[in-house]
Amino acid sequence: MKNITITLDLKSICIGALGVFAIMSLSNFNNADDRRNDAADEVRRYQAVTSEKGDLLILDTKTGQYLVDLRPRVKPRWMKGDFATDHANGEVSKAD
Known part of the structure; x- marks a missing residue:
């Protein structure tokens, strides 16, 4: 070997x-x-905010898009929006 x-x-x-x-x-x-x-x-992407009247806003902090329900007690009606396009168009919506 x-x-x-x-x-x-x-x-x-x-x-x-x-x-x-x-x-x-x-x-x-x-x-x-x-x-x-x-x-x-x-x-921390989504934030929800309510007003004293009960209006509800859900914000997507990454894209600037949001959902708004101005009268949640009557019948929920969600409206879509985008902060960038609203700001560019000069649109400002106010609750009654």
Whole structure:
């Protein structure tokens, strides 16, 4: 039978260590911070506000779109709107 001998030199150890470091660095690379920020934005994306009269407004803070129900006690009637287009057209709606 033959005896198998393994010899390691400094060059082989350095190449192996650099290879392991490169593989570990590439496998752990991800955009985790971007995903965390998106998740936090989704949690606070919608806001609901009521007035003293009972009018209800639901706002999408990301797009500026909203739903308004001016008389929720009588019969719910949701009206859609967008702050950007309302501001560009100069439209302002006031409740009675």
